[in-house]
Amino acid sequence: MVVSFIAYIAGASAFPIASENLLPWSAWFLIAVVINIVLWSNVMKLLTFSLAVIWFYAFVASLVPESSTAVNLTELDWSDPEAVAEQGALVFNGKGQCSACHTVDTSAPPGRCPDLTDIGVNAASRIPGMDAKTYLIESLYFPANHLVPGYGKIMPEVWKAPIALSHVEIQAVIAYLESQGGEIDPTPFDEPIDRKDTATAAAALPPLLTGDPELGKKVFVSAACISCHAVKGIESPAADATTTDFEVVTAPDLSGIAAFNDMRYLEESILLPSAQIVSGYGAVTVRANGTTYQGTLVSQDEKKIVVRTKTADGVEEEHTILLSELDEEPIEELTDLQANGYFTLTLTPADADAPVTGEIVSETEETVTLKVNGEDKAFSKTDVKSMMTLIDFDYNEIVGEYVSGTMDDEIVLIVDGSEEVFDGWDLEGATFTRASGKKLLVTSPMPENFPLLLSVSDMSNLLSFLSTLTGATAEAASESAAEGIPAE
Ligand code: HEC
Ligand code: HEC
Numbered sequence: 001m002v003v004s005f006i007a008y009i010a011g012a013s014a015f016p017i018a019s020e021n022l023l024p025w026s027a028w029f030l031i032a033v034v035i036n037i038v039l040w041s042n043v044m045k046l047l048t049f050s051l052a053v054i055w056f057y058a059f060v061a062s063l064v065p066e067s068s069t070a071v072n073l074t075e076l077d078w079s080d081p082e083a084v085a086e087q088g089a090l091v092f093n094g095k096g097q098c099s100a101c102h103t104v105d106t107s108a109p110p111g112r113c114p115d116l117t118d119i120g121v122n123a124a125s126r127i128p129g130m131d132a133k134t135y136l137i138e139s140l141y142f143p144a145n146h147l148v149p150g151y152g153k154i155m156p157e158v159w160k161a162p163i164a165l166s167h168v169e170i171q172a173v174i175a176y177l178e179s180q181g182g183e184i185d186p187t188p189f190d191e192p193i194d195r196k197d198t199a200t201a202a203a204a205l206p207p208l209l210t211g212d213p214e215l216g217k218k219v220f221v222s223a224a225c226i227s228c229h230a231v232k233g234i235e236s237p238a239a240d241a242t243t244t245d246f247e248v249v250t251a252p253d254l255s256g257i258a259a260f261n262d263m264r265y266l267e268e269s270i271l272l273p274s275a276q277i278v279s280g281y282g283a284v285t286v287r288a289n290g291t292t293y294q295g296t297l298v299s300q301d302e303k304k305i306v307v308r309t310k311t312a313d314g315v316e317e318e319h320t321i322l323l324s325e326l327d328e329e330p331i332e333e334l335t336d337l338q339a340n341g342y343f344t345l346t347l348t349p350a351d352a353d354a355p356v357t358g359e360i361v362s363e364t365e366e367t368v369t370l371k372v373n374g375e376d377k378a379f380s381k382t383d384v385k386s387m388m389t390l391i392d393f394d395y396n397e398i399v400g401e402y403v404s405g406t407m408d409d410e411i412v413l414i415v416d417g418s419e420e421v422f423d424g425w426d427l428e429g430a431t432f433t434r435a436s437g438k439k440l441l442v443t444s445p446m447p448e449n450f451p452l453l454l455s456v457s458d459m460s461n462l463l464s465f466l467s468t469l470t471g472a473t474a475e476a477a478s479e480s481a482a483e484g485i486p487a488e
Contacts, residue, residue, distance in 0.1 A: 283297070
């Protein structure tokens with residue numbers, strides 16, 4: 001019995017219980033079982049039973065697909081595009097980290113990243129004149145080039161470290177995205193990037209993190225970041241103990257912030273919070289049908305916005321507002337229209353009788369280009385008829401087209417088709433509008449004075465602290481990062 005038992009163990013250890021050894025191990029095991037059951041009695045039956053249990057577990061384990069992060073795609077077999085899409089799904093849910101941000105499920109609550117249901121069809125209509133495949137390629141290599149309306153510049157360039165997808169992996173992911181409602185296009189494409197260039201550029205950057213994370217954690221608490229942002233393991237102050245310098249708002253949980261965001265993004269989030277606003281957290285004030293809504297921009301698409309407001313007694317309300325319902329705001333100066341949130345403009349060119357309205361396409365210092373009835377037209381910002389509203393001492397308002405003059409002297413307006421002269425001394429005030437437009441300006445609720453409050457060393461300690469926040473989903477990301485990024 002002892003001899004056969006030793007043979008048993010020796011045989012088992014010759015083929016460790018791992019999925020690739022399952023066949024030889026199982027064969028050896030079965031033979032051993034048969035011999036032992038024939039030769040030996042009860043004790044052996046018990047032992048056999050326990051080994052059978054181990055075999056059963058090994059068998060079940062081998063049925064579970066390999067952990068998807070372990071998939072190493074080096075070649076694609078385009079004779080079966082569906083199979084390529086399936087490999088792409090593994091990259092999507094594994095190494096690509098896509099599923100950490102994106103859902104492919106319309107019933108999932110909207111998050112900070114767009115849901116990708118039907119992206120295979122939708123990709124074709126995102127950018128006029130750009131086909132679905134080109135759009136998907138651009139989305140993966142240069143995610144910041146065409147931001148989906150309402151979303152910030154959060155998506156990492158997935159071909160760079162830490163995610164570092166290869167050309168082959170990106171092809172598979174694109175096939176998977178195409179398969180979401182669209183057609184898989186097996187035509188190969190060249191990468192729109194040069195991987196060698198970026199490797200040297202990345203190496204040339206100076207190391208960014210020289211701070212002390214422990215001190216940074218203290219800054220995080222003393223600078224009151226903790227009042228708005230939750231971080232696992234740090235206690236949030238009691239609501240009444242928080243600072244009165246700013247209004248505490250709902251803000252993203254930062255427990256995993258460093259997993260997918262580089263340090264430059266984090267630095268910008270603190271120093272220039274409105275440069276990129278996390279979708280669903282921006283602050284907005286809009287006027288529609290005469291009512292002003294001030295609150296959080298919950299979501300936005302080409303046609304409508306959803307704004308969450310809070311009444312004085314703390315009750316939250318959500319309002320869906322069509323962009324077409326927004327009121328036109330008077331504009332005094334035609335400068336930085338887009339930066340000020342204007343997306344439509346109504347102006348009257350000097351040589352025209354009627355005003356023109358269009359969507360703002362682009363602007364320079366001298367001109368603004370509007371899309372009027374589907375066509376782009378450039379208008380001079382200076383050759384524009386202006387309107388003036390005069391207010392006399394009885395608070396009567398007179399509105400007319402401005403011709404000339406100032407309050408110090410005489411003002412000439414065209415009122416109801418005829419020129420009239422007003423003496424500046426008879427007037428209480430005058431307002432001047434060059435145009436009007438619809439406006440949607442989203443700002444960050446984060447205080448803007450951190451650049452002043454935080455010293456350089458506070459800032460570098462804070463960034464070092466933030467870089468330690470890789471959260472639960474981050475382990476896989478930092479594993480692959482370890483391959484791509486030299487240790488500090
Ligand atoms: C850190 C979060 C994050 C990760 C990781 C991420 N994305 Fe994104 N992605 C975004 C955000 C935010 C947007 C919207 C802004 C933009 O267009 O860049 C976006 C946009 C997209 C779009 C355009 C969607 C549309 O509706 O037009 C595609 C396609 C996409 N991502 C695919 C992927 C794939 C594939 C991966 C994995 C290889 C991935 N993303 C990883 C955040 C992420
Ligand atoms: C008044 C509340 C408030 C305070 C205080 C505050 N934040 Fe924020 N923060 C926000 C909100 C709201 C957002 C999301 C909107 C945006 O992107 O600006 C945000 C966004 C961020 C982001 C980007 C998060 C993401 O998911 O991409 C980072 C990083 C950040 N804050 C760090 C900090 C740090 C560090 C401090 C302290 C120095 C701080 N914040 C203080 C409200 C706050």
